[in-house]
């Protein structure tokens with residue numbers, strides 16, 4: 001299993017939205033990290049064959065996916081961001097409907113749907129209407145439908161948007177449990193979503209693949225770029241104007257600012273261990 005993007009570029013009018021992206025992905029969980037508008041959804045749509053790239057190609061096991069067409073779609077599972085759940089359908093009816101669209105019918109569809117609904121913790125509510133579901137339940141249903149065809153490539157576009165922390169943890173665990181022997185790519189701008197489950201992080205900035213690597217390796221790269229300084233309250237504003245502040249806390253001695261900066265912000269700034277949150281700010285400081 002190998003998904004390969006070769007120099008993929010997408011332009012809308014004069015704007016380059018996906019800019020010469022190349023990467024090779026083998027089974028594992030990948031977190032596509034980018035600020036809003038960095039091109040994540042567009043890249044996913046290209047991989048899924050929903051829109052065509054202006055340049056470059058997507059290969060799966062060495063074969064061009066747009067030439068393969070239907071054959072590639074049978075090994076692909078996709079949870080789009082703007083997924084339409086049909087509120088009047090029950091969870092089971094919805095699964096059977098999607099199964100039919102994927103060409104899975106009859107007993108096989110029923111068995112597979114029941115199995116998946118059980119696995120995502122919706123077995124007990126399979127005959128309830130989707131309009132009664134919480135956001136987390138809908139997203140679990142979204143994952144279940146994406147898995148109906150036992151995909152080798154599973155793409156999840158911002159799957160945790162709108163979920164509360166508890167649902168988010170549950171969702172993460174679910175993704176981990178489904179990720180064996182699959183290429184799973186999930187996009188997010190929430191670092192904690194991928195901190196624990198992603199084997200690798202792909203940093204997409206303004207359409208360009210800026211970096212990729214394990215969270216640990218990416219964090220190491222900014223090892224001396226995160227600082228803590230103690231400032232007086234009246235100085236805070238000036239620091240905010242000049243630097244990227246990743247945290248601010250008030251203590252008895254004054255305000256402690258956590259600053260992401262390649263150079264020390266003051267002579268007595270203390271270098272501190274970076275987190276993935278700092279990493280995000282390092283890459284997307286202009287966007288936040």
Ligand code: ADP
Nearest residue numbers: 012013017034035036037038039040041042043
């Ligand atoms: P993300 O998923 O990272 O938020 P998108 O891929 O949705 O980013 O969008 C990237 C950029 O491309 C945005 O600036 C967006 O406005 C632009 N864009 C996306 N789709 C279209 C389109 N159909 N026509 C014109 N611009 C688009």
